Amino acid sequence: MSTYAYYPGCSLHGTAKEYDRSARLVCQALGLELREVEDWNCCGASSAHMVSRWLALSLPARNLQLVEKMGLETMTVPCAACYARLKDVSCELKDPEVRDKIGRVLGGQVTGRVTVEPLVGTLTTQEILDKAAGMIKKPLAGLKVATYYGCLLTRPPKVAQFDVPENPQSMDRLLRVLGSEVVEWYFKTECCGASLPVARTDIVLDLSRKLLTAAKKAGAEAIVTACPMCHSNLDSRQGEIRGRYGDDFKMPIFFFTELLGLALGYPARELLIANHLTDALSLLQGRGLA
Amino acid sequence: MPRIGVFVCHCGTNIAATVDCGGVAEAARGFPGVVHATDFTYLCAEAGQRKIQDAIAEHRLNRVVVASCSPRMHEPTFRKAVAQAGLNPYLMEMANIREHCSWVHADRQVATAKATEIIRMVVAKVARNEPLTAKQVGLTKKLLVIGGGIAGIQAALDVANAGHQVTLVERTPTIGGKMAMLDKTFPTLDCSACILTPRMVELSQHPNIELRTYAEVLSVKGFVGNFEVEILQKARKVNHLTCTGCGTCWQKCPEKNVPSEFDVGMGRRTAIYIPFPQAVPNKPVIDTANCRYVRHLAAKERGEKLMECRVCEKLCPTKSIDWEQKDEIIVDRFGAIIVANGYDTFDHSVYGEYGYGKYPDVITGLQLERLMNASGPTKGEVVRPSDGKHPHSVVFLACVGSRDDKVGRPYCSKICCMYTAKHALMLKEHDPNIQTYVFYIDIRAAGRGYEEFVRRVQEEYGSTYIRGRVSWIYPQDGKLMIKGEDTLLGRPVEVEADLVVLATGITAAKGAVDLMQTIGISYDTYGFINEMHPKLRPVETNTDGVYLAGCASGPKDIPDSVSQASAAAVKVCGLFSQDYLTTDPMTSVVDQMKCVGCFLCEEVCPFRAVERETLRGGKVVARINESVCKGCGLCVAACRGEALNLKGFTDQQLLAQVTALLRA
C-alpha cells in the first residue's frame, strides 16, 4: 500500500466536498493510503500571488514543511489551483537563495524534497489504470463525456510537469477504462474564468458558456473535471447563464473521482453527487448508474 | 511525296479523359499524306519514342506529327527521337491537343472534334516542311564585366581563375563599389574593407584580368560569342604607366574643398585624388571640373583671368601628369558580358515631411557608414554635421524610398532593416550612452543569422524599435522633433533627436536604363534588369550571352550578390567550354529580289539581326544575321513586300494550315 500526504485545500472542505469524499473513497478502494497534511493551511490560491510574491511562495511552502515533518515523500493534491501553487514553490525551492528567504518567512527551514503531484496524476498511472480495470463493478456504459483539465494542471509545462498543455490525455485514458466514450473536443485547457466569478461574474459567465457550448456541440452528455474552481464555475453558473443568454445547458459536471467511484460500485448518494447545483442524478439514473 | 505518320498521345488521362485518342488517330488516317496513325499512353516515355522510331522505319515515314502537349516542354525530346531514326528533326511537328484542347474543354465529343481539326492543320503544315540544318559559329572566349563592385569583382575573378580572359569596366576611378564605403557588414560585423580589399588587389594583379576604371561602355554590337564593344576610357590626365601612386600630388593639391563622392558629401577631397586610401588602382585622376589649372585654361579661352596652378605637375617625381591626355575609345571583342552595374541609394530630398534633404542633421545610412568608419572624414567619430557635437539620441527611419508607391518605389529594398539594425548596434558600441530609436513597418530579416541579429540589437543593445512610419520631422531648439505612432500600443510618439538617419532604399544605378538599351537587354519600370526567368534562369538576361549579377536586377545584400556573381561566372564558363555555338535554323530569310530596302524590318527587330547589304547594282537590301535572329517573326509581319519569310513558319505552311481548317 502506497502512502501519500493528502492536501485537500479549502474548497474540498466547503463547496467541493463531493470531490473530497469521492477522492478518499476511490483511493481507499485502489489501495492508496491518504494521510491528510496535519494542520494544513490555505495555499494562497489565486489571491496571494496577486499582491505578494513572498506570500504566494511562503503559504504553500508551509504545507511542504508540514509534509516533511510527517516524514512523507509524496504529496497528492486534488485541487488543480492548489497543485499549481504547491508545485510552483517546490520548483522555486531548488534555488538556494529563494529557499533561504522562504525559510526566513516561515521561521524555519524547508528543504523542498517533497514531490508534489496532482491527484489526477496519482490516479492515472498505468498501474492504477490496470488495477481499476480489474475492479470495475458498474461500467460507465458509453456515457459521453468531455474531459476538462482547465488551466493549471498542465500549465506552464515547465512547472506543472504533468501531461501536456495542449490536448492532455490522462483523464481520457481513465474514463475509457471505466467504459466512457470520451468525445473529441478542443477546449480541454481553455480557461473558465478562474477566480473572477465573484468580482467579475460577467466574464466567468461568458467563458463558462463558451466551454459548455463547445462540449455540447462535441456531443458530450457531461463534463469531467479535476479542479474545484472549474467545477464551481461550470456547475453552479448554469442558471445564471440561462438567465443572461437563454442557453439551458443542463450539463452535469463531474469530478473525475465521482465517475471513478461510480464505476467501482459506490452509490451516487455516498459520493455526494446530489450536492451538484446542476442536476447530475437524472443522467446517471437514466443509465442505471445511480 | 510526303509520307506522314500521326502519333496521338493520351498523356495518361490528361488528354485521354476528354479526347477519344483512338478515334482521333482513326480520323487522321484519312488526312492527305498520312500513311500511318496510332495512339499511345505516354509518347514522351522511352517506349513511346521507340514506337515513333519503329514506325518511321516500318512505314518509311518522311514526316511526323506528334499530337500531345505544348512544344515548350517536349519539342526537343521528339526532335531528338526522329533524328535518331534518321529523319531531319525539323520534319517533326507537334499538335498541341492538351493545353489547347483537353485541359480547356469538358465535353468529350467537342474536344475530340477539335483535336481532330488541330491535327488536320498540323498535317497540312508538316507536308510543306523543309529539312533545316543548324549552323555553327565560332566564339571569342573573353568576358566583359560591367561594374567593379563586389558582384563584378567576384564574377571577374571566378572566370579569370577558370583560365579565361576578362576585361572589367568601372565607371568611377576605383573598383570596390558600395561595399568599399561600408564600415561593417551585417550580421557578422566583419570589417567591410578588410574582407573586400584583398579581392580588389587580387583582381588588379590577376594575369587574366584587364582592369579599366574611369571607363564606360559606349556601344555593344554582335551576338552571343561575338560581341563587339566600344569602351570609352575617360582621360585621367595622369599617366598610369609611369605613376607610382606616391601620393605627393593629392597631398599638395591646393583645391581641397571638393565634396567627396566616396564619403557621400560627409568629407572633402582634392581635385587630383584617389577616392579612398585602398583604392584600386591606387593612382590618381584629375577631376577636371574642379582642377584649378583646367579651370584657368577654360577662363583664358573666355578671355578671363584665373590663377594658374600646376602644383601636381611640378611636384610629381615621375612626371606623370599629362594635360594632353584625351578621352579614348577602345574597341574589343567579347564572347559574353556580365552586367553588374550595382545600385544607387534613393534620393530622399523628395520627402518634404523629412525636410527635403535640407536639414544637416538628417543624414542617410550610407553617410553614417562614412562617419563611423575609422578611415572616414571624422576618423570614425560620429558627430552631428551641423555643429560637430556627439549625438545622444539618434532616430532611424526605415523604408525611406522603399515600400512607397507615392515616390514610385513600391518594392522592399531588402537590406535596410538589416543595415539599420547594424547601425543601431554600432552606435552603442561607439558610445554606450547613445539612445537609438528605430521606426519600422515590418522587420524583414530573412537570412542566416539575420533575425537573431535584429533581436540582439533590441534585447542586448536596448535599441527601441517602434512599429510605425514617421510622419514628420521638424527642427526645434537645435534638435529634431520626430512625430510617429507606436501602432502596437496605438498611441502617438514624439521623440526628440540629435541626429536622424534615413534608411534610404535601393534604386537602379544612375544611367542603368541607358546601359540596358546600349546592350540591348530588357529591364523593368524601375531600371532593374529582367531575368530570363525569375526562378529558373535568374542570372541570364533575355539576350544570349549577357548575364547579370548583384543589384542590377533588384535589391540584394552582399551574400546574394556574390552568389549571383559566381552563378553568372559558371554560365560564362559553360559557354566558353564550347568551341562552336549552334544556332537555331528557324530564322528569317530575305528574298533579296523582293526586298525594296525600306528597312522597316530593321526598325522592328528587337535583336538587331537585320543587316544592310549593297547588291552589285547598288541596291541596298536587308540581310538577316542568322546567328543573331531569334525567329520571332516580327520582321516577317512588318515586311510590306512579302520579302521576308520565317524558316519553319513560312507563309505557305501557315496558309496550308488555314486552308485545311476551312476545307474541313
Add this chain to the structure above:
Amino acid sequence: MSVLKFASTDQPGRNGLLALVKAKTGQDVLACYQCGKCSAGCPLSSAMDLAPHQVLRAVQLGQRDLVFQSSAIWLCVTCQTCYTRCPQEVDLPRVMDALRSQALQEKIRPAERTVKVFHDVFLGLVERFGRLYEVGLIGGYNLLARQPLASADLGLPMLTRGKLELIPRRVKDQEQIKAIFKRAAELELEEITGQSVAAAPPASVPS
C-alpha cells in the same frame, strides 16, 4: 490619447520600469517581439483595456502610468496560456504579478476595484483563520464591494446541498500564519525599496 514622449536626454533603461520587472521576475521584457500570440490566446483580453502584448509593450517603453492604471493587470487570472505558448518564453503571468504588486506598493488606485476587494477579503480571511472561509468571503466581499446581493441566489442552494460551512475552520498554529503574512510583507517592501533588489530571485527554475 496621451503622447509617448522621449526626450533627447533620456538615459538607457529610462525610468527603471524594465529593470524593476527584471529584478522582480527575472524576465527580460525586451525579449518580447510583439507577435501578439499572448493576446490572441488570452481568455480575458477582450475585457482588458490593454491587451497582454500591449502591457509588455508599455513596459518596454517605460510607460508606468499606462501599465499601473490598466485593468489588464487586475483581470489577468494567470491561466498561463500566454506563457505556455510564448515563442520568446516571456513569463507574462509573472510579469503581471510583479506589476500588480508594484502598483499596490505605489498606492495606485486599481482599475478593477472589485477584483482587488475580492483578493483583500480572501487574504484577510486566510490571515485570520489560516484557511479560506467561503461564507466569510462572500459576505465580506459583498460588504466591501457594496454589492449586498452578489451571488445571493447561489447561497440557498449551496447551503441546502451542504456546500457551505457556516463555521470557519482554523489552523492550529495561528501565530505562524500571522508571522508569515508579516514577514512576507516585510520582504516585499525590502525588495521594492531596493535594499536587496540585486539578490532578487531568478525566474522559476525548471527541474
